[in-house]
Amino acid sequence: MFQQHKLMIFILTFILLGHFQTPDAHAFRGRLRSISDQNPETENWKTQHPKIVFALSLLDEKLNEHYVKVAKQFGDRLPDNFAEIKILSAATGAQIVRELQNPNTVGLVIIGHTYQTKSLKGSVFLGSDRQPLPTELLSAATPALRFFALLGCHARGALTQYQTQFEIEHIPGKQTVFYTDDSFLATNQLLGVDGVKHALKNLANVVSNMNFQLGAEAEAASVQLSLKIKDVLSGFEVRYVILNHRIVGTLGDSPETSNSDQSYKTISYPIRESAMNTARSVSTCQKISIRSAELSLGAPADDYLLSEVNLSTGQKRSMDPALHFGDQPKPYLAAPPIAPTLSGNKEEDQILVIQYVSELARIKEWLDPDARHWPVLSGRFYSDCL
Amino acid sequence: MKTSNKLIQMALGSTLLISQTGCIASLAFPVAEAVNMPLFFAGTGSLFAGGAIRTLTSGDGDPACMGCSSSHLGPMIGDILLAAGLILDQKNPGRTDELNPLPIAPAVAEKFGVTQSDLTQYNDELPQVLTAHQNIIGAIRTLSAHNTKISREDLNKVAVGLGFQDSADLETTLASDQLSSEKITAFANSQGLTPTTAKIYLKSIGIKI
Numbered sequence: 001m002f003q004q005h006k007l008m009i010f011i012l013t014f015i016l017l018g019h020f021q022t023p024d025a026h027a028f029r030g031r032l033r034s035i036s037d038q039n040p041e042t043e044n045w046k047t048q049h050p051k052i053v054f055a056l057s058l059l060d061e062k063l064n065e066h067y068v069k070v071a072k073q074f075g076d077r078l079p080d081n082f083a084e085i086k087i088l089s090a091a092t093g094a095q096i097v098r099e100l101q102n103p104n105t106v107g108l109v110i111i112g113h114t115y116q117t118k119s120l121k122g123s124v125f126l127g128s129d130r131q132p133l134p135t136e137l138l139s140a141a142t143p144a145l146r147f148f149a150l151l152g153c154h155a156r157g158a159l160t161q162y163q164t165q166f167e168i169e170h171i172p173g174k175q176t177v178f179y180t181d182d183s184f185l186a187t188n189q190l191l192g193v194d195g196v197k198h199a200l201k202n203l204a205n206v207v208s209n210m211n212f213q214l215g216a217e218a219e220a221a222s223v224q225l226s227l228k229i230k231d232v233l234s235g236f237e238v239r240y241v242i243l244n245h246r247i248v249g250t251l252g253d254s255p256e257t258s259n260s261d262q263s264y265k266t267i268s269y270p271i272r273e274s275a276m277n278t279a280r281s282v283s284t285c286q287k288i289s290i291r292s293a294e295l296s297l298g299a300p301a302d303d304y305l306l307s308e309v310n311l312s313t314g315q316k317r318s319m320d321p322a323l324h325f326g327d328q329p330k331p332y333l334a335a336p337p338i339a340p341t342l343s344g345n346k347e348e349d350q351i352l353v354i355q356y357v358s359e360l361a362r363i364k365e366w367l368d369p370d371a372r373h374w375p376v377l378s379g380r381f382y383s384d385c386l
Numbered sequence: 387m388k389t390s391n392k393l394i395q396m397a398l399g400s401t402l403l404i405s406q407t408g409c410i411a412s413l414a415f416p417v418a419e420a421v422n423m424p425l426f427f428a429g430t431g432s433l434f435a436g437g438a439i440r441t442l443t444s445g446d447g448d449p450a451c452m453g454c455s456s457s458h459l460g461p462m463i464g465d466i467l468l469a470a471g472l473i474l475d476q477k478n479p480g481r482t483d484e485l486n487p488l489p490i491a492p493a494v495a496e497k498f499g500v501t502q503s504d505l506t507q508y509n510d511e512l513p514q515v516l517t518a519h520q521n522i523i524g525a526i527r528t529l530s531a532h533n534t535k536i537s538r539e540d541l542n543k544v545a546v547g548l549g550f551q552d553s554a555d556l557e558t559t560l561a562s563d564q565l566s567s568e569k570i571t572a573f574a575n576s577q578g579l580t581p582t583t584a585k586i587y588l589k590s591i592g593i594k595i
Contacts, residue, residue, distance in 0.1 A: 119590075120494055135489050159491070166490040166502065245487070245509060282503075282510045291486075379520075382513040 032202040035159070036176035037168045044173030045144040046215035050083040050106040052207070053099045055091035057112030057133070058126040064089055067111050070197050074109075077204035083107070083212065090128035093137065093293055094238045094253035100140040103218040107147045107207060111196055114152040123157030125150075134240055134293040138167035139280070140247040142272075144218065146210050147176045149203055151196050155179040170280055173215065178203055221270030225288070227251070228266050228308035230322070231367045234258035237302040241269060242289045245280040251290060252302060260367050264307055264322075276313070285385030286315050290325075300361045301327040303374070306381060315386035321375040329377045331369040332362045485516055488586070498589050504582045511583045518577035518587065521547065549576030564594045 054071040056064055068087055075085035083106065088095050091110075099105050110133075114123040124132045138148060148168075150158045159165070159179060168175040180199050225241070225248060232252045241249040249269035251257050259265035278284045288309055292301065303326025310316045337359040340352035368374075487509040488494055495502045508515070525544045538553060545556035549572035559569055565588060567581070574584035589595055 120489065120497065122489060122493075135487060160493045161489055161491075163489040163491045165492070280506070282507045287510075379516055382516075384513075 031181055032178055032199045032206075033181050034176050034178045034206075035165060035168075037174055040172070040174040042143065042172035042216070044146060044215040045103055045142060045218040047104045047106065047144050047212050047218070049104045050144075050212040051099075051102065051104045052083045052085055052107040052109070053096075053105055054085065054087045055096050055099070055108065055110045055112075056087070056089050056128075057091050057110060058128060058130070059112060067196065070194075070200060071109070071111075073197075074200045074204050077201065078208055082208070092127040092129045092238065092253065093131060093133045093240075094127075094250040096127075096133065096137060097140040097240070097247055097250055100138070100145065101142065103142045103144045105142070106144055106210070106212045107149070108141075108145070109149040109151065109200070109203070111151045114154050114158055116154050116157055117161070120160065121157055122161030123152070123154040124161055125152060125158065129235075129238065131238060132293045133162070134247065135161060135163060136167075136240075136242065136245060136247050137162055138164065138171070139245065141167075141171055141175075142218070143172035143216070144212075145171060145173075145175055146212065147178060147203075147207065149178040149199075151180060151199055153182070156181055172274070176206075178206075219272045219274055222273050223271040223276060224268045224310075224312040225249070225271055226266050226268040226308075226310045226312075227290070227306060228264045228310075229259055230261075230264045230305040230307070231302075232258045232304045233260065233302050233365055233367060236361075236365055237292050237300075239290050239292045242291070243271065243276065244278050244287055246275060248275065252304075262368060264305075266308075283385065286311060286313075287385060288381070288383040290381040300358060300365060301325075302365050303328055303331075303377075305374070309381075309383060309386070311386060317383055317386055323378045323381065324375050325378055325381055326365075327377075328362070330371045330374055331366040333366075333369055334359070334363065336360070336363060485512065485519055485587075485590075487512060488590075498586045500582055500586060504586065507580060508583045508586045511579055514578050515583060515587050518579060518584075519591075521577065522591075547576065549573040570595065 052075075054067075054074075056067050056071075059067065068089055071085060071087045075083075084104075086099070088099070096108070096110070100108060110125055112125045114125055116123050126132055141148075148164070150162070150164075152158065156179065159177065164177045168177060178199075180195060182195055225243060227241070229251065234252065234255050234257075236252060238253040239251040240247050241251055248271050249257070249267075251267065257267055259267075276286065278286070281287065288311075290306070303324065305322040305324055306319060307322035308316070308318045337356055340349075340356050342349040342352065488498075488505050490502050490505045490509070492502065495505055498505075525548060528540070528544055541553035541556075545551070545553045548556070550556040550559065550569075559565065570584050570588065571581045573579075573588070574581045577584065579587070585595055
């Protein structure tokens, strides 16, 4: 038998040993580690309806089903009526932002594949919409948040990518970030090893000792940030609305934050007054930016028009003509593409398929195809001091 | 079961186990610096193995698309990984506007030889950085368009626009191994950046400092 499978055994051994030789390699088992802000100067918010959110990002169907079960098991390990367990089985960045903005959300667990970046040695989680989760993701959290867990391969890199130390220092109250320091995290029960499950078991023990009923009263939103926008297609390209480097909302992820009419629509974002502080900036004025998380090369951006940015505290910027953001100067009006005939050559076919999908998307993005309505294309929106 | 069979099964089992983490591609290229390449290959394989694509917009398969599967997530992994592979090409980051805020983290500060507060400053200055980046791209296009026929006068204009004294200064700088702090400051002043932000930007596009 050894003779028959000699080559296979050699290759597998080589691959596995090759991996174990890397300095940060561990045994996939999901050893839970944590960092937290040690001396928070302010209190967490208390909540009577605590919610722990599981965000399952980019996973295949089987793994997804498996981790929905594991997330439910996590809830079963907690004391009765301890917290609601909400599972986002195909989470996007925008969904996670909305959950973090909820003052009942006390914990967020992200489970998914991660991809290492070369230059910064970070690790990126992708949402189910194939877009990376934004670097400032955690900035959307309220002071009710007690913990945040990153469960995926190379999670140490995710600590860098999601600037976790910086974020927990800037969110009022005490937050703890949990992560596994395994380079590769086993995800199935084969051979009795499921690193994620193992980590969650330990996490449940820690979380069980947290008290969400103690703390300061939640602060109501008293400020409105509003945008006047047009030609924003729902679900095409999610943009994050960012005030002083803090995510305060999303644009284009749902019908509520989109506009398919010919006239401008005002979209408002409620903001807590304390969230207007500029501690995350060097400057001390109010600055707004609107940008997507990093789009993949060649992926079409949704061209749209922005005519006004208004903070209810008195800062306003009107644009006449409106500013045009996106990736094309004028509407794309070509005839619908014809599905390519594949040649069987993988590389060539791959290019054909990408071109085809890309072309389809480009045609669908224009709600107002009248080129006279589109002023000069600008870059992404970054306001100066409002 | 024979020991040999057990061993083979264990080896295969381990590999399968790891493959389900999505890390098998990286594992197969343990020394690969360009992690995007394994992802790209994984994406390519899955894309064609699945025989399906998904439109970018709706999640529904297009009727005109061959072998489309609108409801099954598995086949979509291919183009997702493909996209991921392209996204993570950090040398040319593959992003729409190429330059995004830098994560404020010790590892990033260390990489650029600056403090975390400098990274905050850089992120604050990002709009100016983008303008500077466009200026550089514009200068490169100008030079490319002229090819060898560019006049000394035009070259001087490009050089002065980037904060150099003249074209000779630009040529000398490009020929040197490292950019001096004086040159960085001159570039920063010409683009309305602080010197530290200019340093981070220049490093991020691969200039030796």
